[in-house]
Amino acid sequence: MRLERLGSFHQSRLSFMRILTRRLARERWRFERREFTIDSQGVGRAVYTLHGPARSYSLVAFAHDLPDEQRSDRVIADAWDATFALFDGCPDPQDLTRLAANVPLQEAGRISASELSLSRANRSMRVWEHVVTALSRGKQPDPGRLADVGYLMRTTAVYGSGKFGAADRSAIAERSEFTEPFQVEMLTVYLIRTFVRDLVEHIAHERGGPEATTMDEDIAESLGIGNSTGLGMAPFILNHPTLLSRWITAREEAISRVRSISTASPAALALFRQLLQGTVQSVAHWHTDHATQQQQVVELSNDLERLGEQLDLINKDAEGKTLQPWDRLYTWAEAHLGIEAQECLASLLLEPYPELVDPLCETLSSSRSRTSAIDGSISVAATRDDIDRVYAWARDIDWTSRDAIARVWYVSEEKLEPRLGERFEEPVAEYEQPLAPARDAIALRRELDSWPGEHSIADVLAAHPEHRHTVRRIQLVAREPYAEICDNTIAAHMQPLDMLRCKLSFFGATHFDPRSDRWVRIRLFADAPYPSQLLDKDADRWIYPSVDTTQDLCSTSAA
Amino acid sequence: MDLPFSRHDSRPLLDVCGVMDCSLGELESLVRQAVRGAGYHWGHAEESAAAVRWLESVGLPGAAVLCARLQRVAAGVPGTRQSCPIVTSSLILDKAIRLHARVEIPRLEDPLLLVPMIMDLAELRETSVSIAWSCNGNVITFTSTGKHECRASTTDTILCTTHATQLTLTLAPARPCERDIHLSPHNRAVVADQHLRLLDQYAALLRAPATEESRLRGAGDG
Incomplete structure (x- = not known):
């Protein structure tokens, strides 16, 4: 759940655009x-x-x-x-x-x-x-x-x-x-x-x-x-932790299901190869002037070539009925490829297996409201444990350093939407929105050090109501596996683009073209059939335009 | 001051008779910022926003009562902070499982803002919860039997009364009075313009004036 990884996500079968076109056609x-x-x-x-x-x-x-x-x-x-x-x-x-x-x-x-x-x-x-x-x-x-x-x-x-x-x-x-x-x-x-x-x-x-x-x-x-x-979109994944957790959980579960497949059918392997080639072609048309993204695209392009070579080995093994070929491919990618290619592979793996992946689309939503009641009966000790578990990565950060708290999320009068300011360069600190959950959790943790473990968190909140929003969040994210981003969202070097891309990849966006470190252009529905064509064309894998994906999906099922 | 609900001359068609048809989401979001802007902690702001959302969804004047409250807080009226229904709600809910069957509160301001809390309390304790208070010789009662159900002895303007005494919270199986009014949630809220403007004024206290530097850091032209 590091921002760098969330910011490398690609569209997949779980993307909201593709869910829509599949439904319209079906x-x-x-x-x-x-x-x-x-x-x-x-x-x-x-x-x-x-x-x-x-x-x-x-x-x-x-x-x-x-x-x-x-x-x-x-x-x-x-x-x-x-x-x-x-x-x-x-x-x-x-x-x-x-x-x-x-x-x-x-x-x-x-x-x-x-x-x-x-x-x-x-x-x-x-x-x-x-x-x-x-x-x-x-x-x-x-x-x-x-x-x-x-x-x-x-x-x-x-x-x-x-x-x-x-x-x-x-x-x-x-x-x-x-x-x-x-x-x-x-x-x-x-x-x-x-x-x-x-x-x-x-x-x-x-x-x-x-x-x-x-x-x-x-x-x-x-x-x-x-x-x-x-930036208006960036805080969404912070403000909707349960929803974020549902999205990541569905994605992880889908990847896990495919990695668990014991053998891949020839049809599944053939389809995967086709889609990989289609992705290579698509990446060749991914134009951006953003230096970092340019470098990532070049690296992705090279990595996808290497992935194709590795697939040949898997292919040979598949004929010999090698166990868990997708798991082997993914494990190899984790060791040898960049993060962009790893996430691209994770999305591609899902393609041959709609019967395993698509039912997970129903789990992507959450009806939980932002403001759930705090359970005041939970002990100080248990709350400490939750913070230590969820925010373990944040305890080593020096929260008194300027770099750690360099940024401020605030709302501007002009724009009425979130913006990111520089705490030590602009007069914006007094307008700060509560979008630094890790900093706030560590501040609460420090306060809890002075309380007996058997006391209830209600006792703490009665004396320190400034921690209410943090306690509510901790009680929520502690129950969800992927609700909290494991990064400092106000650090000097935090990339807001990563937050944008995470959400946009779930939309199904392609061709991310960052225009600065805080806004990005993307494409939606490129290569999709128009509404009048939905029954005649592929309403699902249109995202890979150079690939004939009209073959019988059933033939790709695991052997 | 630039107000999102009043800054343009071409007033929306829905704005008739000085009221606005609002989505519950936008109302909740506005209240959250307003309460924080008025000086409450974020946690209380979140809870107040959820409370006003629920009150307005069942047709009760949550926004009006909250506005009156924020004005008194801003004016520093003596005793206002000590008898705050927002803070009292959170204190009660935090202690939900340890509450006695009967809790008495001698006096409280803006008691309507305490009512949404009984819904959560009824869920948590799995029993009926009633809140009753005296006001100008009348006794007002709200009862929740859980499952998001709530009944009120009145939906009259008396609910906007600022001061209440002899508040009693009762946690016990109860059969609501047959004359009580069943409160049915709707998907919209109709809120007076004046209250939306006031809420926005408090919310605006949280909005930073734009600077040339911040503009340059934002999204550019396409």
Whole structure:
């Protein structure tokens, strides 16, 4: 549970994007474009609806004519190329009027219990005009140029779970389609991708008239939706320890199940090899200017080649029925490959075994609220033991050193979202949010040294209520195997990017492109089938576009 | 001061008659920051937020009562901190398993904020828990039989009364009075604008003014 490892995670079968597309295909959700009233300047409204077995959901999209100089990915921006809400059902004219008055304002507007998410996106300046121009002249855009970017629009926020008046997660959590985490947000982005394709083709048509053409299917499918993610998302995995534990537990259990397989069938080995090759190709298109990430990508690329060579040995052994081939491969990787490749392998191992892995998707959610009651009857001695066990790694840190407490998580008045400040360089300490659990746990541990072990923690809290939030957290994380990050979240050299990547990998994001040490661009749904193609194309392993994954999955089962 | 609920002229359609239809999550989040901003410890802020969320979800004026409380705390009204329902709730819950069947509290301010605690207490002790207090000659009672169920003798504005005396907490199997009102949780809260603004003012005390340096460290243009 070190940040460096969490920050090396890759998408997998457990990723929320893939859970969504598998469900949409399995349940044969029907797609409908109910409205597309957009003018030649690209201004107007569109409504896209997906009809499921029990309910329908509609993306209401507003397209705007945004001057270039106003285009910004910053959360404090107040204008965007397109704004969206995911509506619960099919909106009537009154709903659309209400949404038109509010959704384009984003945080400055207000949505209701009928909406499940609020989001916005900006065009990619690098390729939008290129695509419009090419299509308007009846030509296809340059695939190489598109591959470098990977999307035509990039979302800068996708708010769900009650934000700005939207329905609470608890209000919809019982619906089967939202059992797994972040399905609302994933559905929103998935429909945005369809809208963006339609929008670019529409504008090209308006400009080029009869000469204009539409995008080739292959090009359109290769495009995802970009996403800019900054520090606002980083504290999520600190603020939701139970949920984090569920995610990591499911992942570890899935890896464990596959590593326990005694022999791998030839079909499973063949599929794994195919997907490994597909990953090698995908990594070759992973472009970033971030020096550290560049180095990691190069190392990953080399490591994947070595992994392929090692697989040959496993393959030979497999013919001789070697026991636990995946375990052997993983053990070898731990000793010989970098952390990026180890985590990439961990994700790849799961691919041939949907029957072992996919049922774990149901365990990814948690209904536990953030504020559970403290058990005041627990003794001081037991609390000491919990701290010593969960935060053993933190006891050796010198918490009086400036480096150990260099950072402060705070909320800025301007942004209303978390930021990371420098404790000894900015006047931000007095605004600190409780996002340094290890420091706080060690402070409590020190206090407990002066209390008799048989006393209850209630006695301590009566005298020291400043430790209440820490005691609550300790009681929670002590019961969960993977609830606490084993790193100092306010250290001078802490990389917030690692926190972002951990969460984004569970989303299913690819092509992490850090733009600094605290914000990153990613791709979502690149190479996924569009809603109208879900029944005809692979709705699961589309993440490996160069691989034919349509073979019979049953044949990959363990021998 | 820049208020998230009032900073824009184009007021949302849902804002009618000076009230706002809120998600419970955003209300809880706002209250947590507000209570901390008013000077309470984080643990108490978390518990107050959960308490106001529950009260508002069953249609009781949790936000209004909390606002009155924070104002008195900020004004330094004598005795306010000593008879605080937020602190008292945590003290009672922390001692849940050692509580006698009957606990008496001579006086307390803003007793409504004590009520959500009886839900947890009923769960922990696996018995019915009642809280009753006197106010202007009336006796107000809330009873939880566990399983997140709660009944009230009244949902009248008298619940907003600041001072209560002779509070009695009873932990014993009980049959709620048939006239009691069953409190059913809803998924939304309707909160007065003025209370949201006030909560935001306290929450804003926790928000740092932006500096050019902090802006430069944030996400850049795309």
